Amino acid sequence: MTISVPLREQIAALIRVGLQDAQTSGALPAFDLPEIISVDQSRHEAHGDYASPVCMGLSRVLHRAPLQIAQAVAQSIPAADFIAQVEVAPPGYLNFTLANAWVARQTPIILAAGESWGNVALGSGQRVQVEFVSANPTGPITIGSARNAVIGDTLAAVLEAAGYTVEREYYVNDGGSKVRNFGASILARYAHLFGVDVPFPEQGYPATYVTELAQRAQAEFGARYLTQDRDAAIHALGVWGIARILDGVRDDLAQLRVHFDTWFSEKSLYESGLFDAMLAKLRDGGYILEYGGATWFHHPDLEKDAVLIRSPQVVPTPEDRPTYLASDIAYLWNKVVLRGFDKAIYVWGADHHGDVPRVQAAAKALGVDVNRLVFILYQMVTLLRGGQEVRMSKSSGEFVTLRELVDEIGPDPIRFMLLTRTVDVTIDFDLDLAVEQSDRNPVYYVQYAHTRIAGVLRKAVEAGYALDVPGDPTLLTHPSELALVRKMLALPEIITLAATAMAPHSLTVYATELAALFHAFYRDCRIVSTAPEEVALTQARLMLARAAQHVLARVLHLMGMDAPERM
């Protein structure tokens, strides 16, 4: 298991020493070191590999020209084996160039790290829960929930790579009126199969999958539920139906390669008494008001009070009265206090953004540090078919399920497509285009690089090369070879970035760039040669190709995608 310190952090540490030494030597007057020393990857080759603008910011404090400061600091930066040179560039940049020989020497190290290459110690073992999807179990998974699934699952993988202990959780909304409405919907369809007329509930689910469930119920239970007490039948069919839907949800998500450690039942919050305990705690703190027959959460941060328990005049059945917010508060207590997660990450659709301040206020009221809750709000996915928007909701008719899509184009293009954009932009998912363009999806560009390497390795074996022979990294001197290794060396930074900014999409950008650099290497450097004088070079390049293959596979796997040997 390899854990790396990102190069930018190593360079920042060098600069820190330089800043310190420049003061003690008197080259610079005394000043407080900046808390963070920013180091960027250079965008232009002429600027080296990494650049720091830190001296520009110090100019004001020191009353000196940034260029002068940079020169003083550059003099004081200690030598390091991985740095070939430190240059000062106007108006005051410090530019660092990695030593080519050192870069080449990292190739066997990356190869040996295998799929642990890129891991960093950011999380230092903190326990994090990522709660995602959590779609109502009253219908199959849609493409909108698929975005949630892909973001949550990839983020969880990134956090694991960053050194957190991660649990993936699905919150099952199995409490309240949904069960009854769902059960009543099934019962109405079920009775119809026997020619009996039972009214379809007003808030029911008219979609065809309910009719299919009714047919299954008929096959499984016969006419049993027609003779039972109506309420008992509704409840039994509701519980049974939700369990069946959940089976389907689990299958659908598994098709997308998404798996959960825990399926947490909302109902259990009430059965365990946690809900009442939470309510009592809020009441003690003075956060509960009663008026109009309802129970309200009152907090100075909120403009309006929020209902926790609806009034009997509005909702007749007691078990239907607690609101979603009420459950969410009890659930939050369960997460961070009872189960003690250091961080609870919520992956929510942007339509829930209004709920964030309420849950945060509740956390404060319960004495929980708000920073332990992280909300990732992703924008919606609109589904287009023939240029027309397809409106989907579980309580309406029309429906495009994730399953249909996965069956048609497979999980990899879907995951990549939903992952390439930042969570902040809406996605128009054009069904016709998705199917038609699946050949051209950038996912295949990345997978092709992996496959191409596999092909070359097969060729090398045919030519009599053994792949496990260590290559001589000093033979890797071509710019395209070194550029490829440099990109691999950046993975720890990408994982750090993705984990701190909660930005899983940056993996797709990196994967594409890495693939492009492999293709460039492949173009410029013939890998397999049987000429006797090129055996050693071939072995070095095979080592590089294998390292690149591992890193590509690592990134694809972080994104939940396949790294194929052939395609």
Place this chain on the structure above:
RNA sequence: GUCCCCGUGGCGCAAUGGACAGCGCGUCUGGCUUCGAACCAGAGGGUUGUGAGUUCGAGUCUCACCGGGGACUCCA
């Protein structure tokens, strides 16, 4: 009316407050009898919606405006 997100080449999107704003698709040109052409090389295409401000430095931060999407129920 209040709140959230977006506005970047024809289209779809990247870019941690840093230097000359990148990539894919599409368009044009060129490259396979030697490791996989699902690839590569080159060309064309930009006042980053508009206007102010903060900063040594703004696509990025602040304010106003314009345009698009979403949320503001004792819904789930």
